[in-house]
Amino acid sequence: MEDPLTKKVNTNPSRSHLTGGGFIVDDTTPDDIFISEEFTEEQLMIKEMVIDFCVHNIQEPFFKNGRELEATIPEDRNKILALLKKAGDLGLCGISISEAYGGMGLDFNTGILFNEALASGFAFATTLGAQTSIGSLPIYYYGNEQQKQQYLPGIASGKLIASYALTEPNSGSDANSAKTKALLSADGTNYSLNGQKIWITNGGFADIYIVFAKIEDDKNLSAFIVERNYPGFSVGEEAKKMGIKASSTVQIFFDNCIVPSQNLLGDREAGFKMALNILNTGRIKIGSGGVGAGKFSVTKGIEYALKRQQFNQPIANFGAVKQKIGTIITRTYALEAAVYRTDKNVDEKILKKIKNGINDGTSKLNGVKEFAIECAILKVVGADLACYATDEVMQIHGGMGYAAELGLEMAYRDSRITKIYEGTNDINGMLSVAELIKKGLKTNEIDLNGAGKKIPFMVLSEYFRWGKSPLETGAKVDAKV
Numbered sequence: 067m068e069d070p071l072t073k074k075v076n077t078n079p080s081r082s083h084l085t086g087g088g089f090i091v092d093d094t095t096p097d098d099i100f101i102s103e104e105f106t107e108e109q110l111m112i113k114e115m116v117i118d119f120c121v122h123n124i125q126e127p128f129f130k131n132g133r134e135l136e137a138t139i140p141e142d143r144n145k146i147l148a149l150l151k152k153a154g155d156l157g158l159c160g161i162s163i164s165e166a167y168g169g170m171g172l173d174f175n176t177g178i179l180f181n182e183a184l185a186s187g188f189a190f191a192t193t194l195g196a197q198t199s200i201g202s203l204p205i206y207y208y209g210n211e212q213q214k215q216q217y218l219p220g221i222a223s224g225k226l227i228a229s230y231a232l233t234e235p236n237s238g239s240d241a242n243s244a245k246t247k248a249l250l251s252a253d254g255t256n257y258s259l260n261g262q263k264i265w266i267t268n269g270g271f272a273d274i275y276i277v278f279a280k281i282e283d284d285k286n287l288s289a290f291i292v293e294r295n296y297p298g299f300s301v302g303e304e305a306k307k308m309g310i311k312a313s314s315t316v317q318i319f320f321d322n323c324i325v326p327s328q329n330l331l332g333d334r335e336a337g338f339k340m341a342l343n344i345l346n347t348g349r350i351k352i353g354s355g356g357v358g359a360g361k362f363s364v365t366k367g368i369e370y371a372l373k374r375q376q377f378n379q380p381i382a383n384f385g386a387v388k389q390k391i392g393t394i395i396t397r398t399y400a401l402e403a404a405v406y407r408t409d410k411n412v413d414e415k416i417l418k419k420i421k422n423g424i425n426d427g428t429s430k431l432n433g434v435k436e437f438a439i440e441c442a443i444l445k446v447v448g449a450d451l452a453c454y455a456t457d458e459v460m461q462i463h464g465g466m467g468y469a470a471e472l473g474l475e476m477a478y479r480d481s482r483i484t485k486i487y488e489g490t491n492d493i494n495g496m497l498s499v500a501e502l503i504k505k506g507l508k509t510n511e512i513d514l515n516g517a518g519k520k521i522p523f524m525v526l527s528e529y530f531r532w533g534k535s536p537l538e539t540g541a542k543v544d545a546k547v
């Protein structure tokens with residue numbers, strides 16, 4: 067059977083040597099860089115399908131009935147479940163899962179494009195995002211064949227709702243300090259879990275939970291697939307939140323919760339690495355979500371600025387308004403270029419691994435891991451842009467922006483979470499630098515030293531060219547020497 071990934075990825079062999087973080091020092095030619103104009107018709111069709119889904123099922127009912135969408139959790143839980151089911155029927159719950167397990171088997175870049183489009187689904191972006199990413203990828207990437215067969219087709223079709231449970235009341239950023247404990251029974255048939263998790267997206271109605279816990283006195287976390295109906299498992303109240311109110315967020319509790327030993331996911335103590343690796347994918351998706359939020363905001367901003375008259379003219383004529391729109395466009399354009407360039411690099415890496423006989427899930431896992439630095443950077447820039455753009459578009463609307471009926475204040479509140487989950491922006495900022503230093507100075511995957519040594523020559527050559535130092539001439543210093 068033709069591999070869906072090979073079929074869809076338009077490869078350029080010269081790109082596949084690229085190393086994550088290498089953009090700092092590598093020479094890059096135009097051929098190395100994927101631009102969004104290169105998306106195929108099929109990829110753009112998927113994007114349109116997701117936008118259509120969000121507009122018809124989320125935006126239109128919202129704008130018709132005022133605040134209906136926000137009142138849905140917990141009161142209208144069934145509406146969210148029906149939406150998930152509808153998304154599943156269209157194949158949208160299985161975008162990252164291969165066809166062999168009932169998914170669409172999209173390449174990485176299309177999956178990220180999908181996420182840009184999903185930003186127009188407000189809180190549902192978080193719901194479907196957890197289903198297609200953090201809730202299901204641990205099984206797809208790390209599960210054994212039996213676990214994949216048992217759970218993935220249900221997740222891909224939307225019949226099973228998935229969630230990811232890492233955070234605890236006393237362990238957030240410091241995730242490996244989690245206290246939830248797993249004890250193996252004397253006969254080795256099951257684990258007994260005790261502890262609690264907090265802020266679990268989809269947790270109010272999920273069927274399966276990827277739970278991270280420490281087995282006995284292990285130093286590192288292990289991961290388990292926990293089903294909702296296991297004895298000793300319970301779900302708390304829905305959290306009252308600033309935004310994404312249509313997204314379920316709960317605490318979950320384990321009181322001698324019995325989990326069959328075959329539900330250990332991956333190796334013992336491999337859970338912490340797994341948790342971090344899964345977050346890489348979630349992070350770059352927040353990057354493309356930022357692109358979606360930027361485009362949404364700029365469209366709404368331009369529409370209103372052309373229509374709204376003050377001082378006998380459209381407010382679009384005023385420089386301050388133009389500057390707001392221009393800044394959102396500039397930042398969106400830059401982020402879009404960076405996101406899809408990176409995604410294509412990830413795809414090239416994945417394809418190379420598949421060609422070397424590594425399975426689709428492991429190839430995807432390691433392909434994105436290679437670009438962990440970029441994922442962390444793009445998460446920060448995407449979240450910042452989502453918050454900035456939704457704030458500025460509200461400002462362009464003046465008092466109307468603050469009114470609930472336009473949905474802009476909802477977009478503003480919804481976007482704020484992106485700076486907090488999938489690792490706070492602060493943590494991701496530090497992580498990108500720490501990874502870069504590791505690759506540059508410890509594992510030597512990036513030649514930071516070599517690039518650093520060239521700087522004095524670059525400064526001297528500028529001096530001889532201009533008879534002055536670059537700082538005196540104001541010449542642009544090219545760090546990629």
Ligand SMILES: Cc1cc2nc3c(=O)[nH]c(=O)nc-3n(C[C@H](O)[C@H](O)[C@H](O)COP(=O)(O)OP(=O)(O)OC[C@H]3O[C@@H](n4cnc5c(N)ncnc54)[C@H](O)[C@@H]3O)c2cc1C
Binds near residue numbers: 265307488
């Ligand atoms: C709506 C929502 C949905 C969520 N969904 C999920 C989910 O599905 N699954 C899941 O497991 N978790 C989920 N989370 C949890 C989320 O990932 C955590 O809230 C986040 O990682 C931060 O952890 P914390 O809240 O414990 O903050 P803390 O770790 O206590 O951090 C508090 C502050 O200190 C800063 N800080 C911490 N350590 C450092 C450091 N070393 N240096 C500098 N600053 C630091 C942080 O940046 C932050 O500003 C969700 C959270 C929310 C609010």
